[in-house]
Amino acid sequence: MITxxxxxxGVRFRVSGPLGxxxxxxxxxxxxxxxxxxxxxxxxxxxxxxxxAGQDLIREFESSPGEFRAFCSHCGSPIYSRRVDRQGTYRLxxxxxxxxxxxxxxxxxxxxxxxxWFEISDSLPRFPSVPDxx
Numbered sequence: 001m002i003t004x005x006x007x008x009x010g011v012r013f014r015v016s017g018p019l020g021x022x023x024x025x026x027x028x029x030x031x032x033x034x035x036x037x038x039x040x041x042x043x044x045x046x047x048x049x050x051x052x053a054g055q056d057l058i059r060e061f062e063s064s065p066g067e068f069r070a071f072c073s074h075c076g077s078p079i080y081s082r083r084v085d086r087q088g089t090y091r092l093x094x095x096x097x098x099x100x101x102x103x104x105x106x107x108x109x110x111x112x113x114x115x116x117w118f119e120i121s122d123s124l125p126r127f128p129s130v131p132d133x134x
Contacts, residue, residue: 017048
């Protein structure tokens with residue numbers, strides 16, 4: 001069980017199941033939503049999230065057709081994103097987690113639109129967009 005929270009601690013939740021593969025996303029939307037060079041996200045099944053407080057503080061913004069980014073309406077912390085074509089799965093913002101999630105990033109995606117002022121300095125695989133799932 002991993003606990004998580006937003007910056008103001010108004011939104012608090014627990015992750016009771018496994019996280020999927022963590023990725024570092026450099027797309028312009030993740031950069032803008034995080035206010036940083038990238039966002040680190042991992043999928044989790046909705047049934048493995050238990051909100052302890054603040055679910056009423058969460059607001060969603062449709063950043064592109066069918067994709068919603070959720071954030072705390074009080075402090076603005078990004079919490080998760082979800083896609084209508086992937087019902088039952090949220091992409092958690094790993095920066096919200098209090099402890100070690102037990103997963104490590106496996107790759108960088110959308111490096112074709114990464115911030116020009118940021119240099120990737122690790123040896124993880126890099127993809128110009130989203131890698132082919134095959």
